[in-house]
Amino acid sequence: MSEQTLQKTKQRPVYRNIGMGDLSNYRLPIIGVASIVHRITGVALFVGMILLLPMLQMSLKSESGFEACRTIVWGNWIAKIVLIGLLFAVIYHLIAGVRHMIQDANKWLDLASARSSATAVFFASVVVTALVVWRLVA
Amino acid sequence: MSGKSFTQEWWLQRISAVIVGLYALLVIALLLINGTPSYAQWQALFANNAFKAFTALALIATFYHGLIGVLHVWPDYVKNAMVRSALNAYSWLAAAAYALWAVYILFFLK
Numbered sequence: 001m002s003e004q005t006l007q008k009t010k011q012r013p014v015y016r017n018i019g020m021g022d023l024s025n026y027r028l029p030i031i032g033v034a035s036i037v038h039r040i041t042g043v044a045l046f047v048g049m050i051l052l053l054p055m056l057q058m059s060l061k062s063e064s065g066f067e068a069c070r071t072i073v074w075g076n077w078i079a080k081i082v083l084i085g086l087l088f089a090v091i092y093h094l095i096a097g098v099r100h101m102i103q104d105a106n107k108w109l110d111l112a113s114a115r116s117s118a119t120a121v122f123f124a125s126v127v128v129t130a131l132v133v134w135r136l137v138a
Numbered sequence: 139m140s141g142k143s144f145t146q147e148w149w150l151q152r153i154s155a156v157i158v159g160l161y162a163l164l165v166i167a168l169l170l171i172n173g174t175p176s177y178a179q180w181q182a183l184f185a186n187n188a189f190k191a192f193t194a195l196a197l198i199a200t201f202y203h204g205l206i207g208v209l210h211v212w213p214d215y216v217k218n219a220m221v222r223s224a225l226n227a228y229s230w231l232a233a234a235a236y237a238l239w240a241v242y243i244l245f246f247l248k
Binding site for chain 2: 039042043045046047049050053056057059060061063066067070090091094097098101104128131132135136138
């Protein structure tokens with residue numbers, strides 16, 4: 001075996017036990033992106049309840065509380081980003097959840113439909129989120 | 139995880155998902171039809187006992203679903219036993235506190 005062939009074989013990955021530090025070396029396919037976003041939106045909603053529950057309480061307590069809530073939401077851009085983010089999280093998690101349950105029923109499991117449905121989940125959730133935000137602002 | 143069988147947990151996760159999903163669809167539809175509610179509309183909506191009951195059910199289902207969800211997510215990323223126990227404790231406490239808080243808001247808020 002020549003020196004060159006040895007070097008060539010060395011460049012190939014020897015094992016595939018992927019740790020956090022190796023993640024940047026791998027391209028995550030759209031199916032994987034859909035999966036991790038489902039997790040991130042889920043965790044964000046669980047943690048985000050700490051903001052949503054006091055807002056529900058404020059909005060139901062009194063008219064001034066209700067107006068204060070509206071001011072908080074639309075009054076500054078950080079709140080806007082957080083709340084539109086949480087709205088997207090609800091809508092994404094719901095639509096991706098429907099896809100998940102369709103896959104539980106052994107449908108859309110072949111590569112082509114898994115890919116196209118993952119892409120469709122992103123498009124649909126962005127469109128529905130935009131529609132709701134537009135309706136709330138208009 | 140929660141002491142129950144995994145099959146039971148699997149089903150409960152999906153049943154709770156359907157409850158929360160239907161509730162979310164209802165609220166999204168109301169927002170799309172009505173736009174931002176006025177305070178009077180908001181009060182009237184929550185004065186309706188059927189809507190209030192559905193809200194309570196959906197919120198409890200949300201917290202259960204979220205608790206089971208995060209309990210499955212943490213161990214996939216957190217390998218340190220202490221941090222993992224802390225996250226699990228936070229999750230249980232948060233879910234329980236959310237549930238009590240939601241019941242207070244819906245039924246005991248003066």
